Amino acid sequence: MSDDMTTQVFKEEAYELLGELETSLLELEDVPDDMDIINRVFRALHTIKGSGSMFGFEAIAEFTHEVETIFDMVRNGELGITKTLLTFSLSARDHIYSMLESPAGEVDSSVGEGILEGLKEVASGAEVEESMEEPTADIAEAAEVGGIKSEPVVPAEPVVEGLSLKSLFQIVIKVAPGNEVEEESLDSLMEELGKMGVVRAKVLHRGAEVWWDVIFESNADSMSIEEIFFFTDVPVTVNVREVAREDIAGFLDVSHEDVDDRVAETTQPTKKLGEILVERGDVPAEAIKEVLADQKPLGELLTEKGVVSKEKVESALAEQNATKEFRSAAKKTRKKVDTASSIRVSAEKLDYLVDLVGELVIVQAQISQVVSSKADPSLTALSEELERLSDELRDSTLGIRMLPIGTTFSKFRRLVRDLSEELGKEIDLNTNGAETELDKTVIERLGDPLVHLLRNSIDHGIEDPETRAAKGKPRRGTITLSAEHSGGDVMILIEDDGKGMSREAIRGKAIEKGLVSADQDLTDKEVFNLIFEPGFSTAQSVTNVSGRGVGMDVVKRAIDSLRGSIDISSTEGAGSVITIRLPLTLAIIDGLQVRVSDDYFVIPLSLVEECVELTRKDVEEANGQQFVNLRGEIVPYIRIREWFEVEGESPPIEQIVITGLEGSRIGVVVDTVIGEHQTVIKSLGRVYRDVEGISGATIKGDGTLALILDIPKLFRTVLAEVKAAG
Structure with missing residues (x-):
């Protein structure tokens, strides 16, 4: 290497x-x-x-x-x-x-x-006390046993009574005869094992052979342990196996003096009852030979003849059974460890794999289109099987890219600690839903926006301890980060129990900056979302943390670039909640393909609720805004033909795709709904990147381009028009 x-x-x-x-x-x-x-x-x-x-x-x-x-x-x-x-x-x-x-x-x-x-x-500055008793005092003394010299190695973590915390392993590290190895080299290997918690280790010498015998506990698997020896030039062979803790604790005394010897015994073939009794000195070997002529069980014969007591036979049988069970359990746990092994793969290779899968999905769509024109049942069956396998490969590959968002959440504890100290505040950070998974790319690009939002909560949201106490609040403020799946998206909440935001202060600042007019009627949501306007800030003073009026608009642009949305709700004196909604992945999505004239579009399937025909009798109009009467519910809609100025005449009967987002519904009117479509998302060129209502593009099976609709953007536009219309 x-x-x-x-x-x-x-x-x-x-x-x-x-x-x-x-x-x-x-x-x-x-x-x-x-x-x-x-x-x-x-x-x-x-x-x-x-x-x-x-x-x-x-x-x-x-x-x-x-x-x-x-x-x-x-x-x-x-x-x-x-x-x-x-x-x-x-x-x-x-x-x-x-x-x-x-x-x-x-x-x-x-x-x-x-x-x-x-x-x-x-x-x-601390009072130094006498050192604590060595946790491995029982193995700290070298011993000579049976001509084998053993030397102690201090474990990297204390011996745990009963060997009961983590998985229990036995490692045998052998140096072949004829190879000269300095014991310092073996020591360095053992130091590397230290992070996985050595419980007991001995270096053993017998003739020309040198080996280490290690019993220890660890959260790692056998493959991870073996990787420790990958980079060494020391000529050793390594054998790692996991042993069942409950069995070793069941039939061993679990005294640290003889764990190595007992585990070594369990690796030998199961002994017969007579062998155990002879080795113990309970029965002469000659007596065993005499009674073997009978066909009764050996233990019963020995008891009847008075050679040994029934209690001693039962004790020997218990040891024999325990050994059998130990070996069986060890075999099962080794198999479990082998199947649970994992490998490390570079992010570049993984990204390349996802790109290849995306191209495969496009080719599969092209094949399906060609096959559909051939009317050949055998080709159709093969095409359907290819589509099924492509779906499985896509899901599996994207699953590999998914990471728990807790890896990002955990990094913020330090941020909250340091900033709260700097500002003289007392703040706890709580996290929920850390196991919620998101695409690796989304998580990487989400870090900076979350940092900025947390800094604002710490600086502007949470009060200092004295102010909180005067208001009857706990001196320690709380910020809660949580994540959960919501349909095909992930919703992230940033909540604080601080002073909240003043609706009137935000509205006043917006009027001052000319963002809204004084007579404009705004909902609470619209007022709070004004803080995402460039240069907007209500901070009375500038600090090292925030207050310069830059950043929140950058946060919104970052979330928009992830095809997500961000909203704020707040109660003055009680705190604020920031809600971020993000797609699971930016690579491949399930989409609904639609057509307007000769142009094709894709709507993310996770936002689609239903598709219905739109006839003139279903259309209602109020203050210049059109609505569709959907089973008694009035739903606003937008015509893709008008939004993108698509040429051509509308058909007599159009299709309306009802989409839902955050409790609201709007309709998207198109000429024809074609059907579901695996959508490999391609980024737009610079010319089209700022086109409102489009979040990306994809390549259809026939090689033509389809644009992916930015439904959250269309939602905001339609609802704003509805409000403006009164």
């Missing part, structure tokens, strides 16, 4: 670990005594240090080692978690990130030195 590739692998892992480190440090603010979280922090630092040293990032390794030392003191009970310690630790995390991002030598070393100095001052 090339140096560039190994460096990239290290950086990818380091970025993940830094994310975990930040999350764990922030969690410690709420539960400073949680040893599991403290151990997670220590293991993340330990792994970054070890990997950095292995891949030549010495500056990162040295800096991280100093921070790791501080948390070793925390882990040993010599230093308590304080807000100051966490602040310096978060700064250390940021410094490591900067070192990863910048070429060697470009990071200001004085920043790192200042952070380390602060950490050392925190450590020296």
